[in-house]
Amino acid sequence: MAEGAGLEVRPITAEDVDQVARFLAAELNGRLSAETWAAAVVPPWPVDAPNHGFLLADSGRVVGVQLAIYSERMILGRAERFCNLAAWCVLDDYRLHGVRLLRSALAQPGYTFTDLSPSGSVIEVNQRLKFTEFDTTSVLLPNLPRRTDRTIAITADPVALAEALSQADLRLHLDHRGCLAARQVMISHGDDTCLVVYRRDRRKRISAFASILYASRPELLRRALPALRAYLLRKDRLIATLAEVRLVGRPAGAVDLPGTRRKMFRSDDLTADQVDYLYSELTCVPW
Secondary structure, three states: OOOOOOEEEEEOOHHHHHHHHHHHHHHOOOOOOHHHHHHHHOOOOOOOOOOOEEEEEEOOEEEEEEEEEEEEEEEOOEEEEEEEEEEEEEOHHHHHHHHHHHHHHHOOOOEEEEEOOOOOHHHHHHHHOOOEEOOOOEEEEEOOOOOOOOOEEEEOOHHHHHHHOOHHHHHHHHHHOOOOOOEEEEEEEOOEEEEEEEEEEEEOOEEEEEEEEEEOOHHHHHHHHHHHHHHHHHHHOOOEEEEEHHHHOOOOOOEEOOOOOOOEEEOOOOOHHHOOOOOOHHHHOOO
């Protein structure tokens, strides 16, 4: 365990972003450049964020990082503040100090906290800290070129989205338009519309999967799944769609996914069905 008078935990400020980004590119995920990490650290939506997370420094050198992505949402007519615990990376020699970063983030009052990509020992730490797991039971749906319902339209055209989306959906669309990992389409059926947010995901080193993160009208999404899958194959060259059962059910041709990636949250007020995956690392970080 590293010790020393120069060891400190402090908030990540705007002045720290470049140094933190270089650390994450070198120590966590080298597929992303330092420039990409820097862009992901600062989300594009307007929010009064107290920091960008917390860092562990030894005599001024970054040796650990806990990113945090903040947002404010209206839930049942009430403003709720969210803190998404994003990338957590600590050098091996300082590993026993890593929980100090997490506790510093959680010590901030008034937030619902989400951790949408915990792994390994992080899951056990979160459980001890009273996090609750989402039901992430998921299916894989092959993306096939055929579509059967010609009354359903799908577009990513921003002009079309701006003209047709409801006010609430339009706000979500605009907030995520500059996110590096978020892709958006609108499903239309007559006057009904559904905003779908998804990301390009990687499985077994193959980056050709669409992971659905959000749908404003799940019932319309379920009806339009064949058309959406054909669209994703044709437009994005994505070979399959990954989605949670609680969002899409188990349509014909679905394959249950073993070892689903776990997701967790901690809140004094909200339940799992009131918390989604927007405004998070899943939309901001294109790993």
